[in-house]
Amino acid sequence: MGESSSSSRFKYDVFLSFRGEDTRNKFMSHLHGALKRKKVMTFTDYKLIRGCEISSSLLKAIEESKILVVIFSKNYASSRWCLEELVKILECKEMYGQIVIPIFYEVTPSDVRNQTGAFGDAFAELQLRFQDNPDKLQRWTASLTKIANLSGWTLGSFR
Incomplete structure (x- = not known):
């Protein structure tokens, strides 16, 4: 039952979580293209059915992916949305044992772990918008710290 039941529950090999404006036409598009050429079934937000609720579609795709790349x-x-995806990704890692791979593109693991630098500035703006929801902020902060402690790749800006 083990392998066949677990492999049949996965619709995608890889789920890519990313901030569109920063990486969609840069690193993410190159990574997605390389995976596609290798025939790796990859979910990105390009595959969302227009008109569907974004959050439920994304959360389902996370559950249905073997490898979760952030x-x-x-x-x-x-x-x-990115931070809600991140919380779900780490929940799925714990519940289903999915592989989670963080990629730090033009930021460092320390920036993510401690919410510093330009990454921290972006998070500070979000914190202001959600200051009335300390539980949500705590979940996001804990998730950022947890994932930054996983082994991943740090990349600068290059082709």
Whole structure:
């Protein structure tokens, strides 16, 4: 039952979590293209059915993916959607044992872990918008710290 039941529950090989304005036409598009050429079934927000509720579609795709790749960039933490995805990604890692790979694009693991630098500035703006929801802010902060402690890749800006 083990392998066949777990492999049948996955619709995608890889789920890519990223902040569109920072990486969509840069690193993320190159990574997505390389995965596609290798015939790796990858979910990005390009596959969302227009008109569907974004959050439920994304959360379902996270659950249905074997590998969860989070591309951190300078403005990743300015998006509540990105941070909600991150919380779900770490929940799925714990519940289903999915592989989570953080990629630090033009930010460092320390920036993400401690919410410093440009990454921290973006998160500070979001904190102001959600200051009336300390539980949500605490979940996001804990998730950022937890994922930054995972082994991943740090990349500068290059092709």
